[in-house]
Amino acid sequence: MSKIRSIVSAIALASSVSVASAWEALPTTAPAPANNPTTAEKVELGRILYHDPRLSSTGTVSCASCHNTMLGGEDNRPNSMGVNGQTGGRSAPTVWNSAFNEVQFWDGRAASLEDQAAGPVTNPIEMGMKNWDDVVARLKSIDGYQPYFEKAFGKNSISKDNATKAIAAYERTLITPNSAYDKFAKGDKKALSEQQIRGFNKVVELGCTGCHSGPAFNGPGTFQKFPVTSNPYLEKKYQFSKDKGLFEVTGKSGDEHLFKVPTLRNIALTAPYFHNGSVKTLESAVKIMAKLQLGATLNDAEAADIVAFLNGLTGEFPKQEMPVLPGTPGTSFY
Amino acid sequence: MSKIRSIVSAIALASSVSVASAWEALPTTAPAPANNPTTAEKVELGRILYHDPRLSSTGTVSCASCHNTMLGGEDNRPNSMGVNGQTGGRSAPTVWNSAFNEVQFWDGRAASLEDQAAGPVTNPIEMGMKNWDDVVARLKSIDGYQPYFEKAFGKNSISKDNATKAIAAYERTLITPNSAYDKFAKGDKKALSEQQIRGFNKVVELGCTGCHSGPAFNGPGTFQKFPVTSNPYLEKKYQFSKDKGLFEVTGKSGDEHLFKVPTLRNIALTAPYFHNGSVKTLESAVKIMAKLQLGATLNDAEAADIVAFLNGLTGEFPKQEMPVLPGTPGTSFY
CATH class of the missing domain: 1.10.760.10 (Cytochrome c-like domain)
Structure with a gap:
């Protein structure tokens, strides 16, 4: 847990970090730990x-x-x-x-x-x-x-x-490069539509990038509190607070409702949303995040712009060969 | 069901069919019906x-x-x-x-x-x-x-x-060619070991090929009765007769305990065995089939020879690309 503690302590810094990481393309290889180099x-x-x-x-x-x-x-x-x-x-x-x-x-x-x-x-x-x-x-x-x-x-x-x-x-090989966003970040200014760019600007303006930035839109600051503000209507409907996140593991005061910041990459493909999967559509998820985390009420057009941008984060899924699982000649485990 | 009825009526012929189909390699393409040509x-x-x-x-x-x-x-x-x-x-x-x-x-x-x-x-x-x-x-x-x-x-x-x-x-594309058996059938006389050839000869001698012959070892005669003979000990242990096979569908007298003859291709990889999956090992399955269908008691060496032969029916699994399932942008069904 020592790594986790040090990461948690970095959360305090998160709000003061500027959006230096806007327009960062996804790396095509992932770092591996020293004791497990990728082969x-x-x-x-x-x-x-x-x-x-x-x-x-x-x-x-x-x-x-x-x-x-x-x-x-x-x-x-x-x-x-x-x-x-x-x-x-x-x-x-x-x-x-x-x-x-x-x-x-x-x-x-x-x-x-x-x-x-x-x-x-x-x-x-x-x-x-x-x-x-x-x-x-x-x-x-x-x-x-x-x-x-x-x-x-x-x-x-x-x-x-x-x-x-x-x-x-x-x-570590499961990386989805070449989203419209990545192409844009690398200089293809036609890769994102006007609506998508408007959506991205709204994301920055609202402050979503305070937690969702960097190439995977999952930092800076690994953990964040969710929900930040309380909203009885949304809480009743979605029960976000029932799960206390990191606190369920550590039992430590201050860890209540801390969750890992999830990547926004391919988020259009990963409905339903939130830690408890209680929100079915990306539009609702965007509006709820704005409301609970940033105190902002988005209108339909603003939410649609952001959803359009988020669709631009769907990457290319590299081709994979289907493995042939090693046989168990003549035996069964069950 | 008309096709099924005509196939069932062919069962009577099965016992008089000679083992003309021994040493048939698996075709590399499968026939498709006229109303669904493969593309x-x-x-x-x-x-x-x-x-x-x-x-x-x-x-x-x-x-x-x-x-x-x-x-x-x-x-x-x-x-x-x-x-x-x-x-x-x-x-x-x-x-x-x-x-x-x-x-x-x-x-x-x-x-x-x-x-x-x-x-x-x-x-x-x-x-x-x-x-x-x-x-x-x-x-x-x-x-x-x-x-x-x-x-x-x-x-x-x-x-x-x-x-x-x-x-x-x-x-129809899921075909596993080039088993040791297929190589042998095509002329590579070293593809099967002596034990495997001994096992095949035993299979023919016992009469297994009365039902399991042809390139997929699943004919002639599509349906067969199982078990043919009653054996209280085996019945108590494996409850083979509980399921009445084709009769469960047709309710017709004479259809009791008729089952499709399963292919023996790749059988070493498909434990556990029989329609109810009650037999864990291929050795047991071979002994039980000999006993219940042909009234033969196999010793361990004979069963081992047949199992060796059956292992020779494991084919090559063609490489397949893993599909990328079409996305459902921002929605969930569940």
Whole structure:
């Protein structure tokens, strides 16, 4: 949690940071931690593991079930459905460009993609495996996994640590470049429409970029309070405050309602919105954010301009080959 | 059902058919019906629809969830898990090489892949959509689908008929050539080991090929009775007779316990076995089939030889690109 604490302490600075990061194109590669440099072999293994439902107790839920790379990187549901039809209280964040998040999960409780990858697998509501020893035993029992691990990490290397490293390495390749916004940022001044530019200017004028700036529109300042202001009508309708965010993890006074600032990249594809997925449309989400975070009431035209701009943040999804999951000759786990 | 009836009547012939079809390699293309010739545009649309969980009420189940092309073409579960964690009584058959089945589903109730594709979508346990009107309405509301349908079927062509035709066209491309068996059949006499050849000879000697022959090992005779003989011990353990197969659909005397003969292609990857998925290993499945269908008791060595041969039926899975599912800008269905 030390990384999280230092990031939280940076929040105080956020409001004084100017919008220096406007018009920044998305990098085409993501930084990797020193202990897990990205290699083609890890990415290949990670892509397989990410799509393997055998990492769940029932064999029905893979990482891709809730963070579906074919579908904007999540599941378009208010809350995700894990093993045996169970649902939790939060909406799955997109995996696309998650490499540019400083922390992971809505409450930021994981300091890295590696840490994040380990969580859902043994969450009883999500993938439902009893513990990672069982996951590793299952992976070891699938003959076809061994050569992939060996290529990526060396002999006899099937372990929780390496499985999550491989998944994280794969996730670092999930970047969506060349949105209309990126083209504009790189100099193609026709890439955004007049309405989209008007929308962007409104975003800056309102102060949305106080929290949503930088190339992934998820900083500066990793955590922010949501909602900032109270609004009984909206609270009754959407129950935003029921979930206390980082406080649910730390229990520390001052952490109430702190959430990771989500990226705005591909946001047009990731309805419904907010940590609890309670808002169905992007127009409503924009109006609610303006109201609760910035005290501004947007009219329909202003909201439409901003939505038009946000549509300009939909990037290109790189082609991916569908993995052939290693076989389990003649055996079943379930 | 007329096609089914005529096929059933062919069963009587099955026992007198000689094993003329031994050593037949799998065709590399599948026949298509006259009213749905395969085109690249249909296959592309079908691949997208097949992987789209928005064809289910909860947005969590696609065709690929239970017939996972990455995982031997099914889910490796005894029974599949549909929306809200519900399970049915049968084990999902593999989609790979299903184009070579004369009828579809374990009870053969669908006479074509097109008919089959329509079923699970509105089955309350499987994909849970209320009716196809709702499915079509949903597809129409996803802007990105329109151009794919237009390319495949012309303007304003989003319909149940065309959606299922596209899915069937895609499924006809799911063929796994170049197994060790196919290489052997084509003349590479080193492609199968001595044990595998011994296993094949045993398969012929026992009479397994009375039902499992032809290039997909699923004929001649589309339906067969299972179990042929009664065995109280096995029945108690596996409850094979609880499900009456074709009779459950037709209610006709004589149809009791008739099932579609499943392909043996890739069978090493599709555990657990039988219509109810009650048998976990291929070795057990082989011994049980010999006992119940042919009255033969196999020793471990004989079963191992046959399993070795069956492993030689695992083909090559052609590379597939992962579809990018058409976006639903700013809206959610759930």
